[in-house]
Amino acid sequence: MSALPTPAAPATGRARRLRENLVAYLFLSAGLICFALFAWYPIVRGVLLGFQQVTFAQPAEWVGLDNFRRLFDDPLFATAWRNTGYFTLLALVFGFAAPFVTAVVLNEVRRGQSYLRLTVYLPVMLPPIVTMLLWRWFYDPGPGLFNNVLGVLHLPAQQWLESEHLAMISLVLVSTWANMGTTTLIYLAALGGIPGELYEAAELDGASIRRRLWHVTIPQVRFILMITLLLQVIGTMQVFVEPFVLTGGGPNEATVTILLLLYRYAFVYNDFGLASAMSTLLFVVLGLFAGLYLRLTRTKD
Amino acid sequence: MAATEPRSRTLIAPAELTRPVGRFLHRFVLGTTLTGFTLAFVFPLYWMTTGALKTSAELSQPHPTLLPSSWHPESYAEAWTNTGLAGYFFNTFLLAFGALLFQLVIDVSAAYALSKLRPVLGNAVLAMMLATLMLPVSALLVPAYLTVVDVPLVHVNLINTPFAIWLPAAANAFNVFILKRFFDQIPAELLDAARIDGAGTVRILVSVVLPLSRPVLAVVSIFAVVGVWKDFLWPMLVLPDERKQPVTVALNRLAEFMPANQLLAGMVMASIPLLVLFLVFQRHIISGLTAGSLKG
Numbered sequence: 001m002s003a004l005p006t007p008a009a010p011a012t013g014r015a016r017r018l019r020e021n022l023v024a025y026l027f028l029s030a031g032l033i034c035f036a037l038f039a040w041y042p043i044v045r046g047v048l049l050g051f052q053q054v055t056f057a058q059p060a061e062w063v064g065l066d067n068f069r070r071l072f073d074d075p076l077f078a079t080a081w082r083n084t085g086y087f088t089l090l091a092l093v094f095g096f097a098a099p100f101v102t103a104v105v106l107n108e109v110r111r112g113q114s115y116l117r118l119t120v121y122l123p124v125m126l127p128p129i130v131t132m133l134l135w136r137w138f139y140d141p142g143p144g145l146f147n148n149v150l151g152v153l154h155l156p157a158q159q160w161l162e163s164e165h166l167a168m169i170s171l172v173l174v175s176t177w178a179n180m181g182t183t184t185l186i187y188l189a190a191l192g193g194i195p196g197e198l199y200e201a202a203e204l205d206g207a208s209i210r211r212r213l214w215h216v217t218i219p220q221v222r223f224i225l226m227i228t229l230l231l232q233v234i235g236t237m238q239v240f241v242e243p244f245v246l247t248g249g250g251p252n253e254a255t256v257t258i259l260l261l262l263y264r265y266a267f268v269y270n271d272f273g274l275a276s277a278m279s280t281l282l283f284v285v286l287g288l289f290a291g292l293y294l295r296l297t298r299t300k301d
Numbered sequence: 302m303a304a305t306e307p308r309s310r311t312l313i314a315p316a317e318l319t320r321p322v323g324r325f326l327h328r329f330v331l332g333t334t335l336t337g338f339t340l341a342f343v344f345p346l347y348w349m350t351t352g353a354l355k356t357s358a359e360l361s362q363p364h365p366t367l368l369p370s371s372w373h374p375e376s377y378a379e380a381w382t383n384t385g386l387a388g389y390f391f392n393t394f395l396l397a398f399g400a401l402l403f404q405l406v407i408d409v410s411a412a413y414a415l416s417k418l419r420p421v422l423g424n425a426v427l428a429m430m431l432a433t434l435m436l437p438v439s440a441l442l443v444p445a446y447l448t449v450v451d452v453p454l455v456h457v458n459l460i461n462t463p464f465a466i467w468l469p470a471a472a473n474a475f476n477v478f479i480l481k482r483f484f485d486q487i488p489a490e491l492l493d494a495a496r497i498d499g500a501g502t503v504r505i506l507v508s509v510v511l512p513l514s515r516p517v518l519a520v521v522s523i524f525a526v527v528g529v530w531k532d533f534l535w536p537m538l539v540l541p542d543e544r545k546q547p548v549t550v551a552l553n554r555l556a557e558f559m560p561a562n563q564l565l566a567g568m569v570m571a572s573i574p575l576l577v578l579f580l581v582f583q584r585h586i587i588s589g590l591t592a593g594s595l596k597g
Binding site: 020021023024025027028030031032034035037038039040041042043045046049054104105106107108109110111112115116118119120121122123125126127128129130133134137138142143145148177182185186189191194196197199200203209212213216217234237238240241244245258259262263266267272275276279280282283286290 | 310311312313314317318327330331334335338339341342343345346348349352360361362363364365406407408410411413414415418419420421423426429430433435436437438439440441442443444445446447448452453468469471472474477502527530531533534538548549550552553556561564568571572575576578579580583586587590591
């Protein structure tokens with residue numbers, strides 16, 4: 001066995017601690033620089049930008065609440081919030097229920113489970129742009145698949161993306177199709193973790209399947225359900241690719257969402273101050289929602 | 302948790318399934334789910350793949366055909382060469398593998414420092430990193446874009462360079478978090494033993510920590526590649542030069558001009574690498590998903 005190397009400077013522990021910290025921060029440095037440049041600094045700057053007028057030509061100018069005033073004067077601002085709220089609500093109805101029902105069913109089927117798990121996740125692996133282009137083609141009023149299927153079933157053809165009433169629902173359908181795989185697999189993992197004895201005990205007490213679902217399954221995965229609900233609301237409030245590719249915000253601005261409007265402000269009109277004011281507002285609203293939600297749903301344990 | 306174990310008891314009792322009614326219901330539910338899922342999730346992929354084999358004329362017929370009336374596999378080759386998709390694929394590969402490299406090097410060393418070297422204020426640094434996960438992505442869109450246009454202190458413009466993708470990708474708190482959590486499980490005695498044998502800090506990371514961390518490194522790598530491959534908005538903003546765009550951005554731009562069958566061929570080709578990745582690494586992807594969801 002080789003002789004133990006004696007620590008370089010056993011004299012002072014403090015010098016050693018200092019050297020160890022230096023080494024540690026050397027390892028951390030690249031990460032710290034990346035986070036500082038592309039996360040921490042932009043957070044602060046984003047809030048400041050909301051109160052500034054920004055052009056590439058001159059240095060940013062402080063304009064106080066001007067941007068916020070201009071936001072509230074823009075009729076599209078209210079439209080965007082209303083549309084986004086509607087999208088989020090619909091997405092919750094579909095996107096929250098569908099994966100849970102799917103997961104419960106998948107957890108019960110005795111055969112084909114791995115095939116089903118695989119297929120439900122396939123859309124998640126498609127690049128969103130591919131999904132959108134594919135569905136744009138399905139929705140096509142002419143050779144589109146959906147209207148042809150409706151035709152076979154002797155149902156009237158629909159103006160999927162061209163009707164003010166249907167456009168948002170069409171976007172939610174794509175979005176649910178594309179994203180439900182992730183949530184389904186997360187639920188499935190949670191369901192797999194429920195101890196079987198709980199079901200056996202409930203069964204001995206004479207609980208029906210429905211009561212077992214209500215009193216055993218749901219309470220056991222309650223935490224995961226709560227968190228995914230929160231994450232889904234935060235995620236769907238920031239919907240962008242769907243309206244950007246499929247409708248461009250139309251027809252008649254019926255699918256202009258917050259992020260689509262933010263994109264227009266920033267990258268079409270180059271009004272970075274106005275866009276930042278909008279993202280600050282979104283940030284505040286989502287933060288308040290998350291805080292309130294977590295407070296209301298907190299359990300006593 | 303392991304799938305190979307005999308099934309543990311679930312909502313419906315085995316006895317309930319062996320009764321005639323239960324057996325019928327199970328078969329019915331299984332049948333409808335299998336058909337429904339195949340129609341909903343596999344059929345669109347079939348439609349896309351075979352659509353690319355049809356002629357553009359056949360594609361624009363009012364009544365779509367289930368099978369191409371004549372097969373035109375050459376549309377794949379045409380899409381690859383005529384519209385420059387080959388170049389866009391090369392860009393995507395470059396962006397994805399660069400991002401992978403940056404994320405691995407930067408996030409692994411950060412997680413190693415936080416987990417094993419434990420500097421003062423390490424926990425505060427970790428908390429500040431994790432705090433960025435709470436932030437809606439869109440809140441950073443504009444300020445991060447302006448940062449890329451003119452990087453503070455050094456005043457470099459990263460627009461139209463791959464660094465505009467690589468560097469922000471490395472600021473990934475989720476990676477640091479799962480890597481650190483994995484490193485935490487590696488016993489300190491192992492590192493002490495290596496140190497006694499004369500291994501330095503880097504040597505310990507490379508020869509002790511990394512070989513033990515293969516599963517988590519696989520998760521981080523897969524998610525890095527998938528993330529960049531699927532991304533659309535950010536590369537569209539920071540890579541306005543058409544020759545530098547990844548295939549996702551290019552497809553959306555070209556969708557207006559390309560013949561329908563070539564566009565579909567391009568869409569199929571843009572999806573294949575991710576689908577293959579998923580089929581090969583299912584296990585890792587699913588474990589990564591569940592690592593991401595907070596366990597109660």
